[in-house]
Amino acid sequence: GNSVTQMEGPVTLSEEAFLTINCTYTATGYPSLFWYVQYPGEGLQLLLKATKADDKGSNKGFEATYRKETTSFHLEKGSVQVSDSAVYFCALSDVNSNYQLIWGAGTKLIIKP
Amino acid sequence: DVKVTQSSRYLVKRTGEKVFLECVQDMDHENMFWYRQDPGLGLRLIYFSYDVKMKEKGDIPEGYSVSREKKERFSLILESASTNQTSMYLCASSVDSQWYQETQYFGPGTRLLVL
Numbered sequence: 001g002n003s004v005t006q007m008e009g010p011v012t013l014s015e016e017a018f019l020t021i022n023c024t025y026t027a028t029g030y031p032s033l034f035w036y037v038q039y040p041g042e043g044l045q046l047l048l049k050a051t052k053a054d055d056k057g058s059n060k061g062f063e064a065t066y067r068k069e070t071t072s073f074h075l076e077k078g079s080v081q082v083s084d085s086a087v088y089f090c091a092l093s094d095v096n097s098n099y100q101l102i103w104g105a106g107t108k109l110i111i112k113p
Numbered sequence: 114d115v116k117v118t119q120s121s122r123y124l125v126k127r128t129g130e131k132v133f134l135e136c137v138q139d140m141d142h143e144n145m146f147w148y149r150q151d152p153g154l155g156l157r158l159i160y161f162s163y164d165v166k167m168k169e170k171g172d173i174p175e176g177y178s179v180s181r182e183k184k185e186r187f188s189l190i191l192e193s194a195s196t197n198q199t200s201m202y203l204c205a206s207s208v209d210s211q212w213y214q215e216t217q218y219f220g221p222g223t224r225l226l227v228l
Contacts, residue, residue: 041221043203100161
C-alpha cells in the first residue's frame, strides 16, 4: 500500500543554516506530493505541493522536487530563520488511496538564534 | 481566506463521558475530515464526509462517530471516552475534486485529555 517515510526529528539547526528534511514514499500509482507545516499552537497549513514527476514546489523560501526515480520529495531551504521552527509533514495522495492524504509522521524543526 | 474553527482548544473529560467536538468551515467546502494527531504517528484519519449526511470511515473509526447535518458543520462524537482517546484532534475541509487532492484547510485543533 501507499506510505510516506520522513526523517525522524527533532532537527536542530542554527539560524541561517541550510535545511534538508528527507521524505520518501511508496505508491503504486502516480501520486501528488505535499508538504504541510504546523506552527506551534496552530493547525496544519499547506506549504507546497507537486503533482507530477520533476515538478518543483516552492513557497516562503522552501523548495521540494518530485523525484520519481528515487521516490523522494525532500524539503530544502537555503537559510532558515527562528520563525521556521515548526513540525513539517510530508504527504501523498493518489487514486489507490482514493485521493485521501497519506501522511508521514512529521519532523519537528528547531531553529536556534 | 478559508477559516476552519473548532469549538474548543482544550477539553478535559472523564472516562465514559460522551464527548462532542465541533468543527465549522466558512468556505462552502464539500469535504470535511477528522484526524487525530499523536507524536510519532503523524495524522490518522478517523472519518471524512463528502456531502451533507454522508460519511466514510477512515483508518481508525473505532470508538468514534460523526454527524454532518449542515454543509458547514462536521461533528466528531466519542460515544464513551477512554484514556486511549487522549489526543490532539484536527478538523480539515477541502473543495471536492474527483481526480486529485485539493488543499486541505485545517482548524487549530482540540487537545483532549481523558482522565
